[in-house]
Amino acid sequence: MTSGPGGRCDPADLENRLRAVVGRPNVLTDRDVTVSYETDWTRRFSGHARCVVRPGTTEEVAEVLRACSAAGVPVVVQGGNTGLVGGGVPAGGEALLSTTRLRALGDVDPVAAQVTVGAGVTLAALQRHVRPHGLDLGVDLAARDSATVGGLVATNAGGEKVIRHGSMRAQVVGLQAVLADGTVLTRLTGLPKDNTGYDLVSLLAGSEGTLAVITAVRVRLVPVLAARTAALLALDGTATALAALAVLREQLPAIEGAELFLATGLDVVRRHTGLPAPLPGEHPAYLLVEVAGRTDPTGELLVALEEVSGLDGVRDVVLASDGPGRERLWRYREAHTEAVSAEGVPVKLDVAVPVGRLADVVAVLPDVVTAAAPGARTVVFGHLGEGNLHVNVLGVAGDPVAEHAVEEAVLRAVAAEGGSISAEHGVGRAKVEWLSLTRSDAEIAVMRAVKGALDPAGLLNPGVLLPR
Ligand code: FAD
Numbered sequence: 001m002t003s004g005p006g007g008r009c010d011p012a013d014l015e016n017r018l019r020a021v022v023g024r025p026n027v028l029t030d031r032d033v034t035v036s037y038e039t040d041w042t043r044r045f046s047g048h049a050r051c052v053v054r055p056g057t058t059e060e061v062a063e064v065l066r067a068c069s070a071a072g073v074p075v076v077v078q079g080g081n082t083g084l085v086g087g088g089v090p091a092g093g094e095a096l097l098s099t100t101r102l103r104a105l106g107d108v109d110p111v112a113a114q115v116t117v118g119a120g121v122t123l124a125a126l127q128r129h130v131r132p133h134g135l136d137l138g139v140d141l142a143a144r145d146s147a148t149v150g151g152l153v154a155t156n157a158g159g160e161k162v163i164r165h166g167s168m169r170a171q172v173v174g175l176q177a178v179l180a181d182g183t184v185l186t187r188l189t190g191l192p193k194d195n196t197g198y199d200l201v202s203l204l205a206g207s208e209g210t211l212a213v214i215t216a217v218r219v220r221l222v223p224v225l226a227a228r229t230a231a232l233l234a235l236d237g238t239a240t241a242l243a244a245l246a247v248l249r250e251q252l253p254a255i256e257g258a259e260l261f262l263a264t265g266l267d268v269v270r271r272h273t274g275l276p277a278p279l280p281g282e283h284p285a286y287l288l289v290e291v292a293g294r295t296d297p298t299g300e301l302l303v304a305l306e307e308v309s310g311l312d313g314v315r316d317v318v319l320a321s322d323g324p325g326r327e328r329l330w331r332y333r334e335a336h337t338e339a340v341s342a343e344g345v346p347v348k349l350d351v352a353v354p355v356g357r358l359a360d361v362v363a364v365l366p367d368v369v370t371a372a373a374p375g376a377r378t379v380v381f382g383h384l385g386e387g388n389l390h391v392n393v394l395g396v397a398g399d400p401v402a403e404h405a406v407e408e409a410v411l412r413a414v415a416a417e418g419g420s421i422s423a424e425h426g427v428g429r430a431k432v433e434w435l436s437l438t439r440s441d442a443e444i445a446v447m448r449a450v451k452g453a454l455d456p457a458g459l460l461n462p463g464v465l466l467p468r
């Protein structure tokens with residue numbers, strides 16, 4: 001552990017000091033260039049950064065943070081800028097620290113099934129690096145080409161394989177991170193057993209850039225399971241999707257994905273992609289499941305589907321076990337995000353509800369939304385196995401009163417069911433006002449104490465996760 005000298009510095013001189021640390025080309029101040037860092041993926045959140053700084057090593061990150069601390073300038077941390085809650089873009093006036101040059105790829109350790117990579121490595125680059133070794137990351141999501149490993153950890157991302165492997169926190173066995181004052185914390189040994197006090201690695205998972213800048217991550221890897229079969233079921237509603245999933249879970253130990261989408265979402269996807277209907281006819285709900293193993297799992301999936309097809313409300317099913325066929329089925333689910341955004345700027349509410357309440361919640365959500373904002377359109381899809389719904393509301397963004405009314409109505413409804421206002425995207429700036437709906441005063445006080453201990457001056461991502 002090393003710590004820096006600190007010492008006050010004139011804020012007006014900050015950019016020159018940063019240029020001395022990372023080199024002139026890596027301190028951006030030209031608006032034409034910085035603008036692409038200043039708006040989030042949804043186009044809902046944006047703010048002006050006083051500069052964008054792109055350190056290339058952990059030591060440079062530490063020097064950058066020392067300089068910003070000395071100048072009293074707050075810092076926003078950004079990875080791939082695919083976050084959906086506005087946590088990685090400035091509110092106004094911060095220095096934006098981009099991690100995209102932290103791209104080191106360590107050797108894959110096949111015995112431990114672990115690898116250490118820089119925080120700015122994208123998920124797709126990590127996949128390309130480890131798959132030739134017969135290993136894979138247990139987390140996958142549609143933003144893989146841009147989302148960074150540091151961002152995945154900072155948001156404790158979930159995605160499409162949580163049902164089998166858990167969220168990002170469960171994949172992280174070590175990391176390196178820099179506190180606001182430049183102190184470097186290094187814990188990269190990846191020991192599977194290590195009970196020596198507070199688990200700082202876990203603490204930083206889901207901290208959304210408010211506690212430290214993650215510069216490197218050691219992840220555990222899972223075997224590549226090349227034998228895969230996907231099935232898309234057409235159903236009469238969400239309750240049937242849950243009943244089908246219960247049967248499949250009981251019969252199939254190897255379920256790797258269980259995704260829900262509805263007729264409204266399928267319409268939007270087909271309009272955007274031009275894809276044909278996945279199955280003949282129109283159906284209220286669809287369940288996409290994938291099973292994976294070392295040997296072809298199609299036979300056991302067919303046996304389980306036989307029982308599922310006996311359930312009331314199961315209307316049709318299509319299977320795919322070849323790569324292109326599976327990708328075609330997944331496209332209907334993965335294209336939801338871009339297709340919804342193509343129809344307008346959405347208010348995106350990622351929530352979790354107890355699975356026992358999920359069907360009722362899905363049924364009432366469109367009415368909850370239109371009661372708050374008449375004329376708004378709701379598109380719901382999500383990760384069924386975790387009761388994780390993505391509630392996308394179109395037609396209100398840009399109208400602050402309507403946006404607020406929709407957020408309040410949906411998040412209160414979810415909280416009333418014993419759910420969470422954020423399942424996997426985080427709190428960011430988008431939900432900071434609503435944190436107390438599902439976190440007690442005592443919990444928020446503890447979070448503030450942790451923040452105060454690691455970042456006493458409140459310089460890292462101010463206004464994100466915790467109310468100012
Ligand atoms: P950014 O957007 O740059 O940042 C996100 C947050 O992490 C910010 O608060 C930022 O300050 C902080 N941060 C980033 N890097 C660091 C770092 N090195 N150190 C400290 N803090 C840091 N999310 C899911 O969970 N599941 C999904 O299935 C999913 N699918 C998606 C599909 C699409 C098409 C898109 C656009 C997004 C999706 N997301 C999903 C959301 C997003 O991809 C994840 O939140 C991802 O983890 C963000 O990574 P990023 O590198 O883009 O982070």
Ligand code: MLT
Pocket residue numbers: 084142159334336337348350382390
């Ligand atoms: C997804 O599951 O597709 C994502 O979390 C992105 C979204 O909510 O749009």
Ligand code: ZN
Pocket residue numbers: 159382383390424
């Ligand atoms: Zn998701």
